[in-house]
Amino acid sequence: MPDYNYLNDLIIQVRRDILRQVHKVNSGHPGGSLGCTEFFVALYNELLDRKEGFDMDGIGEDIFFLSNGHISPVFYSVLARSGYFPVEELNTFRLIDSRLQGHPTTHEGLPGVRVASGSLGQGISVSIGAAEAKKLNKDNHLIYTLCGDGELQEGQNWEAIMYAAANNVDNLIVTIDLNGQQIDGSTNNVLPMGNLKAKFEAFGWEVLEIHEGNDLKAVIEGMISAKEKSGKGKPVCVLLQTVMGNGVDFMMHTHAWHGKAPNDEQLETALAQNPETLGDY
Amino acid sequence: MKKYTDSGKKDTRSGFGAGLTELGKTNENVVALCADLTGSLKMDEFKENHPERFFQVGIAEANMMGIAAGMTIGGKIPFTGTFANFSTGRVYDQIRQSIAYSDKNVKICASHAGVTLGEDGATHQILEDLGLMKMLPGMTVINTCDYNQTKAATLAIAEHHGPVYLRFGRPKVANFTQENQKFEIGKALQLQKGNDVTIVATGHLVWEALVAAEALHEKGISAEVINIHTIKPLDANAILKSVEKTGCIVTAEEHNYLGGLGESVSRVLAENKPTPQEFVATQDTFGESGTPEQLMDKYGLNAEAILKAVKKVMARK
Numbered sequence: 001m002p003d004y005n006y007l008n009d010l011i012i013q014v015r016r017d018i019l020r021q022v023h024k025v026n027s028g029h030p031g032g033s034l035g036c037t038e039f040f041v042a043l044y045n046e047l048l049d050r051k052e053g054f055d056m057d058g059i060g061e062d063i064f065f066l067s068n069g070h071i072s073p074v075f076y077s078v079l080a081r082s083g084y085f086p087v088e089e090l091n092t093f094r095l096i097d098s099r100l101q102g103h104p105t106t107h108e109g110l111p112g113v114r115v116a117s118g119s120l121g122q123g124i125s126v127s128i129g130a131a132e133a134k135k136l137n138k139d140n141h142l143i144y145t146l147c148g149d150g151e152l153q154e155g156q157n158w159e160a161i162m163y164a165a166a167n168n169v170d171n172l173i174v175t176i177d178l179n180g181q182q183i184d185g186s187t188n189n190v191l192p193m194g195n196l197k198a199k200f201e202a203f204g205w206e207v208l209e210i211h212e213g214n215d216l217k218a219v220i221e222g223m224i225s226a227k228e229k230s231g232k233g234k235p236v237c238v239l240l241q242t243v244m245g246n247g248v249d250f251m252m253h254t255h256a257w258h259g260k261a262p263n264d265e266q267l268e269t270a271l272a273q274n275p276e277t278l279g280d281y
Numbered sequence: 282m283k284k285y286t287d288s289g290k291k292d293t294r295s296g297f298g299a300g301l302t303e304l305g306k307t308n309e310n311v312v313a314l315c316a317d318l319t320g321s322l323k324m325d326e327f328k329e330n331h332p333e334r335f336f337q338v339g340i341a342e343a344n345m346m347g348i349a350a351g352m353t354i355g356g357k358i359p360f361t362g363t364f365a366n367f368s369t370g371r372v373y374d375q376i377r378q379s380i381a382y383s384d385k386n387v388k389i390c391a392s393h394a395g396v397t398l399g400e401d402g403a404t405h406q407i408l409e410d411l412g413l414m415k416m417l418p419g420m421t422v423i424n425t426c427d428y429n430q431t432k433a434a435t436l437a438i439a440e441h442h443g444p445v446y447l448r449f450g451r452p453k454v455a456n457f458t459q460e461n462q463k464f465e466i467g468k469a470l471q472l473q474k475g476n477d478v479t480i481v482a483t484g485h486l487v488w489e490a491l492v493a494a495e496a497l498h499e500k501g502i503s504a505e506v507i508n509i510h511t512i513k514p515l516d517a518n519a520i521l522k523s524v525e526k527t528g529c530i531v532t533a534e535e536h537n538y539l540g541g542l543g544e545s546v547s548r549v550l551a552e553n554k555p556t557p558q559e560f561v562a563t564q565d566t567f568g569e570s571g572t573p574e575q576l577m578d579k580y581g582l583n584a585e586a587i588l589k590a591v592k593k594v595m596a597r598k
Contacts, residue, residue, distance in 0.1 A: 106383045116383045125344045129351020159341035
């Protein structure tokens with residue numbers, strides 16, 4: 001049974017981390033980060049079978065890849081609060097000489113990051129490679145990936161989606177963050193992607209929907225179901241419906257906060273809506 | 282003057298295939314990925330011997346590069362195989378982010394480079410790939426000259442940790458280097474000693490440089506011939522040592538003169554010892570359909586073109 005009191009405190013603290021990171025350097029992507037907070041907290045605390053410490057090969061443990069690298073604030077916060085590096089290091093987000101680059105990279109040797117991402121559409125391919133390597137190594141662990149919904153407009157995804165089903169890559173769980181927003185507006189206005197469930201199914205994937213992607217219990221239970229569907233010949237896709245900017249009222253349900261930092265006053269308002277729980281860095 | 286003999290024409294891509302076959306037997310971490318060109322890349326034998334380590338990705342090169350990057354996470358050593366055009370320009374961003382910037386141990390093996398691809402024409406004949414790959418931080422760039430050297434390079438890059446671009450070609454060319462040679466990444470090979478002019482060549486042009494040197498020898502001109510199989514890291518010392526003696530240099534490559542070996546050599550010279558240089562390379566143009574020989578002739582990529590360049594550069598000393 002998950003410790004919901006602790007996890008809910010962690011969610012609020014991660015939101016504070018996101019807001020404070022982005023505010024400090026007046027750049028970064030708070031909207032998508034806030035929308036995926038519950039997913040990241042569930043993933044790193046309840047789902048991933050992780051080893052202590054970090055090694056690049058990740059043999060004998062589950063591995064996560066972030067494809068939509070711009071939501072680095074939530075990734076960094078959860079990695080730090082899962083013990084991969086000191087939480088105080090969040091202070092260096094996007095600053096010169098930092099390991100916490102604007103978009104995650106292995107280049108600076110940050111524990112927890114296994115591939116650079118930022119240029120969109122590459123994460124599923126990389127995940128397939130890691131999943132195939134696990135099979136060759138007879139390592140019975142899973143590969144998890146998160147992609148943005150707008151990111152699926154990149155064609156490479158569909159090459160990868162076709163490949164994974166054709167080659168029975170069934171140790172792979174790809175979650176799509178369905179927040180319906182991208183930089184220029186709603187995905188329906190920019191380039192509608194139609195029925196993603198039908199599309200993934202037509203490509204031969206097992207598809208599962210989580211309608212309440214900002215409800216921790218729903219996310220944990222949904223992802224556990226996804227895990228149960230793995231290993232049965234098909235790759236698994238989770239369509240996770242989230243609200244961009246979740247937890248900060250003025251950032252919700254809009255693409256306006258995709259890549260914009262709050263000013264001092266807005267930060268104060270946002271933090272007041274998420275009072276400190278586990279301690280700021 | 283040392284004579285080099287052609288032990289029988291062979292294609293460099295078959296040297297890659299032979300090397301990969303051997304790696305299949307000797308290195309269980311080696312995996313091969315191909316984008317619907319198994320036969321063209323001579324990967325059939327690896328595929329037959331190790332079906333579990335061979336991955337057919339279909340006509341989807343971007344996905345292939347990503348899968349290769351992912352496979353390194355787990356200790357595999359992926360060798361990707363497709364034409365040079367689709368190994369570089371088509372997937373530049375995937376190589377840049379998922380492989381080079383992420384420092385992944387992927388070997389990008391590229392066949393049918395340059396105009397010697399022949400009749401398929403310009404859409405398939407990339408002449409910019411060396412430039413694209415050498416500009417990527419951390420990328421090692423190799424262009425081999427014959428069958429034996431390509432096989433040796435294939436074996437060597439499996440032992441080298443880090444991303445590598447290995448470029449070879451389609452036609453059968455003179456096979457003149459030693460069998461079972463040792464291949465040292467980044468080490469230029471002096472094939473011919475000389476005092477009057479330095480000729481540094483890479484890929485298919487190395488044999489042409491030797492042919493040119495022989496013709497020069499008959500005219501009483503002593504040419505030093507250097508085989509630069511590794512464009513990056515470039516063996517600057519070998520080049521500088523040679524021009525110290527000869528005072529002029531010709532670079533020869535089946536590539537655009539912008540961004541290729543010639544430009545790398547120019548930088549070394551400019552920084553250390555400004556020296557007259559002539560470029561045997563394509564002159565910022567696309568290729569076209571034709572036989573490899575016709576195209577090498579038309580685009581000035583053979584012994585005859587090297588001779589002209591030597592004459593020009595020696596006059597500039």
